[in-house]
Amino acid sequence: xxxxxxxxxxxxxxxxxxxxxxxxxxxxxxxxxxxxxxxxxxxxxxxxxxxxxxxxxxxxxxxxxxxxxxxxxxxxxxxxxxxxxxxxxxxxxxxxxxxxxxxxxxxxxxxxxxxxxxxxxxxxxxxxxxxxxxxxxxxxxxxxxxxxxxxxxxxxxxxxxxxxxxxxxxxxxxxxxxxxxxxxxxxxxxxxxxxxxxxxxxxxxxxxxxxxxxxxxxxxxxxxxxxxxxxxxxxxxxxxxxxxxxxxxxxx
Amino acid sequence: xxxxxxxxxxxxxxxxxxxxxxxxxxxxxxxxxxxxxxxxxxxxxxxxxxxxxxxxxxxxxxxxxxxxxxxxxxxxxxxxxxxxxxxxxxxxxxxxxxxxxxxxxxxxxxxxxxxxxxxxxxxxxxxxxxxxxxxxxxxxxxxxxxxxxxxxxxxxxxxxxxxxxxxxxxxxxxxxxxxxxxxxxxxxxxxxxxxxxxxxxxxxxxxxxxxxxxxxxxxxxxxxxxxxxxxxxxxxxxxxxxxxxxxxxxxx
DNA sequence: CTTCTCATTGAACAGGTGTTTAGTATGTTG
DNA sequence: CAACATACTAAACACCTGTTCAATGAGAAG
Numbered sequence: 001x002x003x004x005x006x007x008x009x010x011x012x013x014x015x016x017x018x019x020x021x022x023x024x025x026x027x028x029x030x031x032x033x034x035x036x037x038x039x040x041x042x043x044x045x046x047x048x049x050x051x052x053x054x055x056x057x058x059x060x061x062x063x064x065x066x067x068x069x070x071x072x073x074x075x076x077x078x079x080x081x082x083x084x085x086x087x088x089x090x091x092x093x094x095x096x097x098x099x100x101x102x103x104x105x106x107x108x109x110x111x112x113x114x115x116x117x118x119x120x121x122x123x124x125x126x127x128x129x130x131x132x133x134x135x136x137x138x139x140x141x142x143x144x145x146x147x148x149x150x151x152x153x154x155x156x157x158x159x160x161x162x163x164x165x166x167x168x169x170x171x172x173x174x175x176x177x178x179x180x181x182x183x184x185x186x187x188x189x190x191x192x193x194x195x196x197x198x199x200x201x202x203x204x205x206x207x208x209x210x211x212x213x214x215x216x217x218x219x220x221x222x223x224x225x226x227x228x229x230x231x232x233x234x235x236x237x238x239x240x241x242x243x244x245x246x247x248x249x250x251x252x
Numbered sequence: 253x254x255x256x257x258x259x260x261x262x263x264x265x266x267x268x269x270x271x272x273x274x275x276x277x278x279x280x281x282x283x284x285x286x287x288x289x290x291x292x293x294x295x296x297x298x299x300x301x302x303x304x305x306x307x308x309x310x311x312x313x314x315x316x317x318x319x320x321x322x323x324x325x326x327x328x329x330x331x332x333x334x335x336x337x338x339x340x341x342x343x344x345x346x347x348x349x350x351x352x353x354x355x356x357x358x359x360x361x362x363x364x365x366x367x368x369x370x371x372x373x374x375x376x377x378x379x380x381x382x383x384x385x386x387x388x389x390x391x392x393x394x395x396x397x398x399x400x401x402x403x404x405x406x407x408x409x410x411x412x413x414x415x416x417x418x419x420x421x422x423x424x425x426x427x428x429x430x431x432x433x434x435x436x437x438x439x440x441x442x443x444x445x446x447x448x449x450x451x452x453x454x455x456x457x458x459x460x461x462x463x464x465x466x467x468x469x470x471x472x473x474x475x476x477x478x479x480x481x482x483x484x485x486x487x488x489x490x491x492x493x494x495x496x497x498x499x500x501x502x503x504x
Numbered sequence: 505c506t507t508c509t510c511a512t513t514g515a516a517c518a519g520g521t522g523t524t525t526a527g528t529a530t531g532t533t534g
Numbered sequence: 535c536a537a538c539a540t541a542c543t544a545a546a547c548a549c550c551t552g553t554t555c556a557a558t559g560a561g562a563a564g
Contacts, residue, residue: 014511032284036552046513048554053511057552113365115420123421134451142453144445152442154425156451158418162410165417168367169375173406188461190404193396196458198450199386199408201394206448209440266541288522298543300524305541309522 015053018043020103023064027106031061031114065118068107072122087122088129095163095184102179109164126157147215163187267305270295272355275316279358283313283366317370320359324374339374340381347415347436354431361416378409399467415439 012020021043025034036057040047054060072087091108094101111119131153137143146152163170167179174186200206210216264272273295277286288309292299306312324339343360346353363371383405389395398404415422419431426438452458462468 030284032282035550037550045511047552048514049512051553112421113417120421120424123418127425137452142456144449144451144453146445146451147441148438151425151438152446152451154422155439155442155446158414158421159411161418162414165365166375166410166413169364169372169410170406172372173379173403185465186400186403187407189399189465189467190407192458192461193398194404194407194446194450196450196452196455197396198446198448199396199398199404200389200448201396203448204394206444209444213437213441215441287520289520297541299522300544301542303523 014043014045014049018045018050018053019060019063019067022060023068023107024103026061026064027103027108027110030110036060064107065111065116068104068111069118069122071104072108073125086129087125091126096181098179098181098184105164105179106167109161109167112161113165123157123161126161127153130157266295266297266301270297270302270305271312271315271319274312275320275359276355278313278316279355279360279362282362288312316359317363317368320356320363321370321374323356324360325377338381339377343378348433350431350433350436357416357431358419361413361419364413365417375409375413378413379405382409 018039022034022039025039025042036050037047039060040050043050050060051057054063072090074090091105094105098105108122112123113119127150131150134143134146134149134153138145138149163179163184168177170187171177171179171183174183176183270291274286274291277291277294288302289299291312292302295302302312303309306315324342326342343357346357350357360374364375365371379402383402386395386398386401386405390397390401415431415436420429422439423429423431423435426435428435
């Protein structure tokens with residue numbers, strides 16, 4: 001309720017309007033393909049003014065990075081209640097209101113895809129938060145232990161970010177072209193189902209992977225069937241190290 | 253064993269060497285940031301020759317797309333045995349030999365990130381394959397049913413592609429800078445653990461998500477604890493539709 | 505009022521870009 | 535041999551890019 005001028009740059013200062021428009025275009029088209037003139041035209045100013053305020057196009061990018069970083073790390077953006085701080089909660093909230101925050105979500109996707117330092121920082125922050133929450137849950141009993149807690153956090157963070165990086169593909173799956181609320185809603189249940197039960201009914205693939213990597217049963221083997229059946233082992237030879245893992249369900 | 257000239261453009265025709273170099277640079281730096289002159293210089297020819305062979309830079313890109321598409325859809329690339337056809341198996345195989353196929357993996361990542369039509373085609377193919385395998389496994393008993401099989405396939409395909417899109421972040425997690433075999437190996441176990449057991453010990457979050465979306469228990473409720481404990485419900489109000497799903501583990 | 509600051513513009517500039525074009529060499533074909 | 539197609543180069547061209555610079559206007563400070 002505090003500041004809701006994200007999408008409507010009505011009375012904001014010209015400098016802020018330039019920055020917001022830059023975020024929008026950088027996120028939509030990419031940094032390299034967005035021209036200073038395009039930003040200036042959309043704001044309704046001259047190209048020179050953009051450089052006057054930000055020094056250079058790279059300076060404008062830095063300003064956008066800083067703004068997004070500050071916005072995503074802002075403590076109580078979500079709702080009125082005393083939500084936990086952290087960037088994850090904010091992105092969470094933005095995904096609930098895609099129409100208002102789509103430019104920011106897209107810009108974050110670009111940050112991660114471009115391999116910038118700001119993207120590294122943001123990703124590391126997400127990972128740290130996820131790892132912390134999972135560690136608490138593990139001590140709590142609500143989260144399963146992992147053979148590699150850090151890599152699990154990295155993996156799940158990357159998975160969640162795929163919604164931003166593959167917006168187009170997720171949208172196409174439900175007949176949309178953008179990351180709308182409908183798309184987010186359709187993504188939710190399969191993701192939570194996966195996080196709750198997994199997809200495989202047996203741990204055959206898990207055992208095979210453990211064997212291929214030469215690790216013992218580090219993970220606790222709770223409710224696991226053991227009959228070998230559907231999913232054939234990973235290939236035949238033992239040369240390759242870890243096939244069948246990274247790909248979604250093609251390991252069989 | 254058949255054609256292994258991927259990384260070593262020794263005696264290949266000049267046209268092929270230009271294409272391979274373009275794939276490498278497009279994948280590494282992006283299409284827009286890669287200049288025709290940079291490609292020509294690296295191959296050791298004049299910039300004019302690049303255009304002579306491919307008409308334009310966009311024509312070169314199309315040639316690269318076609319080549320990669322054909323290469324990834326090639327039937328028996330994996331090993332000698334009669335592996336199932338399909339693009340997924342090839343990428344699978346490439347991830348096992350990252351040093352040789354890194355340019356192709358990166359190029360595919362760019363295809364998906366750039367939102368090109370070729371990327372759409374490739375992604376759709378991956379999804380179709382994943383969905384088919386899971387349908388077989390579901391009939392088989394080795395794969396759990398899903399409330400939305402198609403969206404599950406889309407989601408898991410996107411998840412697996414995140415390794416290509418976030419190569420940098422995955423590599424940083426193990427102290428590397430590229431997608432090496434070591435990185436792929438480190439990714440494998442957490443991914444398979446997730447696919448086998450999930451991360452949560454209870455289905456509290458699943459039930460909460462189902463309630464928030466207004467769906468009944470479409471998924472079969474197999475081995476599920478029911479005690480409510482660690483993961484607090486999704487926020488307080490009932491306005492937002494599907495919070496707590498897309499983000500990796502921040503729903504709690 | 506005067507002076508100063510600063511937002512803003514319009515035009516120009518230097519560099520890099522994809523692309524074209526004329527020309528050269530090298531085979532290949534008749 | 536001549537004629538021709540093709541691989542290839544060097545140079546230029548037109549365009550777009552980020553950027554600069556002098557000038558203008560308005561408002562604040564004195």
